[in-house]
Amino acid sequence: MGRIAKVSSADVARAAGVSRTTVSYVLNGVAETNIPTATRERVLTTARQLGYRVNSLAKGLKSGRTALIGVYCRVREDTFHERVVHGIYDICYDEGYNVLIAYLGTTELIEEESIRRMLDYNVTGIIRIVIGSLTNVEIDRLNVVQEREEVPCVLIDDSTHNDQFDCVVSDDIAGSIAAVNHLISIGHKRIGHVNAGDQTSTARARREGYYASLRLAGIKVDESLVRGNSYTAADQLDSIRSLLAMPNRPTALFCPNDAAASIAREVARDMRLSVPDDLAIVGYGDSDIAHYGGLTSVDQEPEELGRLAVRRILDLNETPHTSRKQILGPTRLVVRSSTAGGPFSLTGGSAGKARD
Amino acid sequence: MGRIAKVSSADVARAAGVSRTTVSYVLNGVAETNIPTATRERVLTTARQLGYRVNSLAKGLKSGRTALIGVYCRVREDTFHERVVHGIYDICYDEGYNVLIAYLGTTELIEEESIRRMLDYNVTGIIRIVIGSLTNVEIDRLNVVQEREEVPCVLIDDSTHNDQFDCVVSDDIAGSIAAVNHLISIGHKRIGHVNAGDQTSTARARREGYYASLRLAGIKVDESLVRGNSYTAADQLDSIRSLLAMPNRPTALFCPNDAAASIAREVARDMRLSVPDDLAIVGYGDSDIAHYGGLTSVDQEPEELGRLAVRRILDLNETPHTSRKQILGPTRLVVRSSTAGGPFSLTGGSAGKARD
DNA sequence: TTGAGTTAGTGACACATGTCAGTAAAGCTG
DNA sequence: CAGCTTTACTGACATGTGTCACTAACTCAA
Numbered sequence: 001m002g003r004i005a006k007v008s009s010a011d012v013a014r015a016a017g018v019s020r021t022t023v024s025y026v027l028n029g030v031a032e033t034n035i036p037t038a039t040r041e042r043v044l045t046t047a048r049q050l051g052y053r054v055n056s057l058a059k060g061l062k063s064g065r066t067a068l069i070g071v072y073c074r075v076r077e078d079t080f081h082e083r084v085v086h087g088i089y090d091i092c093y094d095e096g097y098n099v100l101i102a103y104l105g106t107t108e109l110i111e112e113e114s115i116r117r118m119l120d121y122n123v124t125g126i127i128r129i130v131i132g133s134l135t136n137v138e139i140d141r142l143n144v145v146q147e148r149e150e151v152p153c154v155l156i157d158d159s160t161h162n163d164q165f166d167c168v169v170s171d172d173i174a175g176s177i178a179a180v181n182h183l184i185s186i187g188h189k190r191i192g193h194v195n196a197g198d199q200t201s202t203a204r205a206r207r208e209g210y211y212a213s214l215r216l217a218g219i220k221v222d223e224s225l226v227r228g229n230s231y232t233a234a235d236q237l238d239s240i241r242s243l244l245a246m247p248n249r250p251t252a253l254f255c256p257n258d259a260a261a262s263i264a265r266e267v268a269r270d271m272r273l274s275v276p277d278d279l280a281i282v283g284y285g286d287s288d289i290a291h292y293g294g295l296t297s298v299d300q301e302p303e304e305l306g307r308l309a310v311r312r313i314l315d316l317n318e319t320p321h322t323s324r325k326q327i328l329g330p331t332r333l334v335v336r337s338s339t340a341g342g343p344f345s346l347t348g349g350s351a352g353k354a355r356d
Numbered sequence: 357m358g359r360i361a362k363v364s365s366a367d368v369a370r371a372a373g374v375s376r377t378t379v380s381y382v383l384n385g386v387a388e389t390n391i392p393t394a395t396r397e398r399v400l401t402t403a404r405q406l407g408y409r410v411n412s413l414a415k416g417l418k419s420g421r422t423a424l425i426g427v428y429c430r431v432r433e434d435t436f437h438e439r440v441v442h443g444i445y446d447i448c449y450d451e452g453y454n455v456l457i458a459y460l461g462t463t464e465l466i467e468e469e470s471i472r473r474m475l476d477y478n479v480t481g482i483i484r485i486v487i488g489s490l491t492n493v494e495i496d497r498l499n500v501v502q503e504r505e506e507v508p509c510v511l512i513d514d515s516t517h518n519d520q521f522d523c524v525v526s527d528d529i530a531g532s533i534a535a536v537n538h539l540i541s542i543g544h545k546r547i548g549h550v551n552a553g554d555q556t557s558t559a560r561a562r563r564e565g566y567y568a569s570l571r572l573a574g575i576k577v578d579e580s581l582v583r584g585n586s587y588t589a590a591d592q593l594d595s596i597r598s599l600l601a602m603p604n605r606p607t608a609l610f611c612p613n614d615a616a617a618s619i620a621r622e623v624a625r626d627m628r629l630s631v632p633d634d635l636a637i638v639g640y641g642d643s644d645i646a647h648y649g650g651l652t653s654v655d656q657e658p659e660e661l662g663r664l665a666v667r668r669i670l671d672l673n674e675t676p677h678t679s680r681k682q683i684l685g686p687t688r689l690v691v692r693s694s695t696a697g698g699p700f701s702l703t704g705g706s707a708g709k710a711r712d
Numbered sequence: 713t714t715g716a717g718t719t720a721g722t723g724a725c726a727c728a729t730g731t732c733a734g735t736a737a738a739g740c741t742g
Numbered sequence: 743c744a745g746c747t748t749t750a751c752t753g754a755c756a757t758g759t760g761t762c763a764c765t766a767a768c769t770c771a772a
Contacts, residue, residue: 018722024761033720062726103441377753384730392750417758
C-alpha cells in the first residue's frame with residue numbers, strides 16, 4: 001500500500017553482484033572502460049527487472065545540467081503558443097527531455113523570477129515564444145541568461161534581434177507571397193493589405209511579401225490600398241472600414257492575421273457585401289478562427305517552429321560557441337470558402353479538431 | 357565572460373561567519389531552533405547580497421519532493437488547454453512551483469513514459485486535462501501513480517471517474533441552463549440540441565442542462581429536436597442538417613461546443629437562413645471561434661479550472677488522506693450576434709486577443 | 713621467473729541540501 | 743559554586759549520481 005521505495009543504482013549493483021561504479025558505467029555506456037558483455041548483460045537485465053530509473057535530480061545535481069527545456073511566453077493568443085509547445089514536446093520526448101513551461105503576465109517581476117526558477121533547475125536551454133516584440137529590459141535579461149549563465153536561448157516568431165539571439169521564424173515572406181499569388185491567380189487585381197506596422201518582424205515580413213507578390217505579377221502598387229499600423233483589433237477595424245469605404249474599393253483583402261480577416265468578414269456582412277464574390281479575404285496563421293470560419297489562411301505550422309527551436313537548443317548544447325543563426329520554418333496556404341466559394345465542407349487545414 | 361559560479365549555502369555561511377546548518381535553519385525558517393535576530397539578519401542580508409538561490413535539484417533530492425507540478429493532455433483542441441495551463445501557472449507561480457508539461461499523442465507508450473519522466477523529477481502532483489474520456493489503461497495507470505507512488509492526481513474536465521480521482525469540472529449543467537434560458541428569454545420555444553452522446557461527462561451534463569432549462573420554463577420536450585451522439589464534426593454536421601431539414605425546424609440551436617455552432621452557422625448560410633433571425637445559435641466553450649465569429653457561447657473559464665486543480669493538489673499534499681472530491685468551476689454566458697442581432701462589434705468575451 | 717601490459721573492476725570524492733544529535737558557553741538557582 | 747537549563751550554534755550523515763584514480767588478478771613474451 002505505502003509508497004514503493006525507488007530503486008537506486010546501489011540496489012542494482014547489489015542485486016547484480018557488482019559495484020555501483022560498474023552499474024553506472026554500463027548504464028551510461030562509458031566507452032573507455034572495458035566491461036565484458038557477460039556482466040554488462042547481467043547489469044542491464046537486473047536493472048530492467050528491478051525497474052530501475054535514474055534519479056533525474058541526482059543526475060542533474062551532479063552534472064550541473066538537467067534534461068529540461070524551459071519555455072515561456074507572455075500571454076495566450078489564439079492557438080499559436082499551444083501548437084508551438086506541442087512541437088517542442090515532440091522533440092523533447094524523442095530526445096529524453098522534459099518541458100518546463102511558464103505563462104507570464106505583463107509584469108516584469110514575474111518574468112525575471114520565472115526565468116530564475118527555470119535556471120534553478122539547471123535547464124539545458126530556454127525558448128521564448130515572442131508575441132509582438134521584446135522590450136529592452138527583456139533583451140538584457142535574455143542576454144544575461146545566454147552570456148553569463150551560458151544557457152542557450154532561442155526566440156520563436158521574432159527575428160528583430162537575430163544578431164543577438166538564435167531565432168526560429170516561419171517564412172512570412174514566402175507565406176505572404178503564396179497568399180497574394182492565390183488572390184491574383186483567381187483574378188484579383190485590386191488587393192488591399194491590412195498593414196500591421198513596423199514594430200514586429202512578422203508584420204514587416206508579411207507586408208514585404210504582399211509587395212513582392214504584386215511586383216512579381218507586374219501589378220502596380222497602390223499605396224492607398226495599404227492601411228493600418230498595428231495588430232490591435234481597433235486599428236484593424238478602422239483600416240478595414242476605411243478600405244471598404246473607398247470609391248473603388250479593393251476586391252480582395254490580405255490580412256496579416258486571422259483576427260483581422262474575421263473582422264473583415266463581419267464588416268463585409270454589415271455592408272451587405274458577399275464573401276468571396278464581392279470581397280475575397282485571406283488571413284494569416286490558420287487558427288481555429290480560420291478553420292471553423294472558412295477563412296483562407298496561411299498555416300505557419302507552429303509545431304515545426306517548436307521542433308526547430310528544440311533542435312537548435314540541443315545543437316548549441318553540444319557546440320556552444322557557434323554564431324547566431326536564424327532558422328526559417330515552412331508555411332502552407334490553406335484555401336477555404338472566403339476566397340473559393342462553394343458550399344461549406346469539413347476538409348482542409350489542420351488547426352483544430354472538435355473537442356468536448 | 358565565463359559562467360558565473362552559483363553561490364551555495366556554504367558560500368553564504370562562509371561570508372556570514374556561521375555554519376551551513378545555521379544558514380539552512382534561517383533560510384527555511386525552522387521554528388524549533390532559536391537563532392537571535394542579529395545573526396538571522398546577518399545571514400539574510402549576506403544571502404541577498406550574494407544573490408543566493410537554493411538549488412532546487414539538491415533540495416528535491418534530499419526531500420524526495422520538488423516544487424514541480426506535472427500537467428499533461430492528449431492533443432491540442434481549440435484554446436481550452438492553453439487557458440487551463442495558464443491558470444495552472446498563475447497559482448504555481450504564486451506558490452513557488454514550476455510546471456512540467458507534456459502533450460501526448462495517441463500512443464499508450466508515450467503516455468506511460470511521459471508520466472514516468474514526471475515522477476523521475478519527484479513532482480508534487482499530476483494534473484490530467486481530459487478531452488473526451490479516459491481508457492481503462494489510463495485509469496489503471498493513474499491509479500498506480502496515486503496509490504503506489506502516492507502522488508496526488510487531479511482530472512480536469514471529466515467527472516466520470518469522480519469516485520476514484522479528484523476532479524475539477526466546470527458546472528456544465530448551470531452553464532447549459534443559462535444558455536438555453538437565454539434563448540427562451542428572447543422568445544424561442546422550439547430549441548434544438550446537438551447531442552454529443554453519453555461517452556463524456558461534459559456531453560451528458562450539457563444535455564441535462566438543456567432538458568432542465570426547458571422543464572423550468574414549462575416547455576414540453578420534443579425528443580425529435582435532440583439529435584446526434586458524439587463530438588465528431590461529421591456526426592454534428594449530420595445532426596444539424598437533419599435538424600434544419602425538419603418540416604417545422606427549430607428556431608434556435610443549443611450546441612455542446614463552438615465547433616458545432618460554427619458548423620451550424622455555415623449550414624444555415626448554405627440554406628440561406630439568416631442568423632440570428634431565422635436561426636439563433638449558441639455554442640459552448642467561448643473559444644476563439646465564438647469570439648471572432650460572433651457566436652453566443654458559454655465561457656468555461658478554463659483558467660479557473662486550472663487554478664482550482666493546483667489548489668487541490670497543494671491541499672492533498674498537505675493532508676494526503678482526504679476522500680475524493682469533485683470541484684465545480686464557474687461558467688459565464690457571453691451573448692454575441694448569433695443570438696442577439698445588431699452590427700458587429702469588438703466587445704464581449706475574453707477568449708482571444710489579436711496577435712501577430 | 714619476472715616485468716610489463718591488459719582485463720575487470722572498485723573506493724572514494726563531489727554535487728547542494730535538510731536535519732539529527734551533540735556541545736560549548738552562558739545564565740540561573742539554591 | 744555545583745548543577746541544571748537555556749542559548750546559539752555546529753559536525754556529520756544521507757540523498758543518488760558521475761567519474762577519477764587506483765588495484766588485484768591474469769596474460770604473455772623474454
